[in-house]
Amino acid sequence: MDxxxxxxxxxxxxGDELPKLSYNDIYKMIWKKSSSIVKWIFIxxxxxxxxxxxxxxFPGTREHLLxxxxxxxxxxxxxxISFLQYLVIFYFIFQFYKRYKEISxxxxxxxxxxxxxxxxxxxxxxxxxxxxxxxxxxxxxxLTVYFDPNMLVTVYQQELPPNITPDKFKSIMVITFVIVAxxxxxxxxxxxxxxxxxxxxxxxxxxxxxxxxxx
Amino acid sequence: MSKELEHxxxxxxxxxxxxxxxxxxxxTNDKDAHNDLFQEIxxxxxxxxxxxxxxxxxxxxxxxxxxxxxxxxxxxxKRKVSTxxxxxxxxxxxxxxxxxxxxxxxxxxxxxxxxxxDIDKALVFLxxxxxxxxxxxxxxxxxxxxxxxxxxxxxxKLKTILNP
Numbered sequence: 274m275d276x277x278x279x280x281x282x283x284x285x286x287x288g289d290e291l292p293k294l295s296y297n298d299i300y301k302m303i304w305k306k307s308s309s310i311v312k313w314i315f316i317x318x319x320x321x322x323x324x325x326x327x328x329x330x331f332p333g334t335r336e337h338l339l340x341x342x343x344x345x346x347x348x349x350x351x352x353x354i355s356f357l358q359y360l361v362i363f364y365f366i367f368q369f370y371k372r373y374k375e376i377s378x379x380x381x382x383x384x385x386x387x388x389x390x391x392x393x394x395x396x397x398x399x400x401x402x403x404x405x406x407x408x409x410x411x412x413x414x415x416l417t418v419y420f421d422p423n424m425l426v427t428v429y430q431q432e433l434p435p436n437i438t439p440d441k442f443k444s445i446m447v448i449t450f451v452i453v454a455x456x457x458x459x460x461x462x463x464x465x466x467x468x469x470x471x472x473x474x475x476x477x478x479x480x481x482x483x484x485x486x487x488x
Numbered sequence: 489m490s491k492e493l494e495h496x497x498x499x500x501x502x503x504x505x506x507x508x509x510x511x512x513x514x515x516t517n518d519k520d521a522h523n524d525l526f527q528e529i530x531x532x533x534x535x536x537x538x539x540x541x542x543x544x545x546x547x548x549x550x551x552x553x554x555x556x557x558x559x560x561x562x563x564x565x566k567r568k569v570s571t572x573x574x575x576x577x578x579x580x581x582x583x584x585x586x587x588x589x590x591x592x593x594x595x596x597x598x599x600x601x602x603x604x605x606d607i608d609k610a611l612v613f614l615x616x617x618x619x620x621x622x623x624x625x626x627x628x629x630x631x632x633x634x635x636x637x638x639x640x641x642x643x644x645k646l647k648t649i650l651n652p
Contacts, residue, residue, distance in 0.1 A: 303497070309557070
């Protein structure tokens, strides 16, 4: 007899040794909150869509940001860019919602994993797009500070320190802008990839395992 | 959702809870994790229940949702602590029913099964539950041929563990 069949014989007798939950135990369970990874992906994704836009809710920041964006001679350029950006963001949200809805625990394991990964990928592309835009806009701001004298006044409203020439000050500002732009983008990217890396480690491993079988 | 639906669901699950407990036993290492996974599977079953139309048996449908939850949706990774202290149900073997070699063999085999990867475990689980390859392949989303090939590999693996 096959080893596994010996095991099977024993396995089928396990019934009476298993824990037994009562009707009430089970009834209570159906009202508990799920902590599945799909739910976590949903929550984190919503945060990723919403958080960057929350900055605009603070009046101080909003005015400052608006002035920085549009309060210079390149205002129209930045306006068009943000308009396009929102179009793309809405497309991503729509796509995310559509794919999220496709996730069903009733599918076979492989399809379920594939759909979760596809949903996550939408968010991944969104984040890459957002980070790209963030970097692009911050670098473009640095350029406007360099070329547009009004911009410098908007960004730095106090008197210049006496021992510094406007030109030197401008260079320092531009370099600072570039460094901040790179650092912010890198930080967000790191947080993002760590977060999803940890969350989806098991899923990716199992999906790979299933795919391997098909080769 | 209506009271009747709640009642129908809880009754069905109460009668078929062994399936879920068996999945939990295979995929977790301590009592807390077992209960935690059981709860998550219950929630997933309940959420999907309105879509269960009765065109398949309740138990068949439970296998799919339970395994999907254990393999894919369940978030907490297997806790590695206190695995020693918890003597899981599957290691309790009624001594009088088997001779010593067989008992030892069983223990070794259960231990080996618990060490398998998540997907291999699912295959073994469905096999132990007497599912045919059609059902195994449909549950996991792989072809029947591949399910057979994989199962043979697992059998060989277990053989080498038992006869080193």
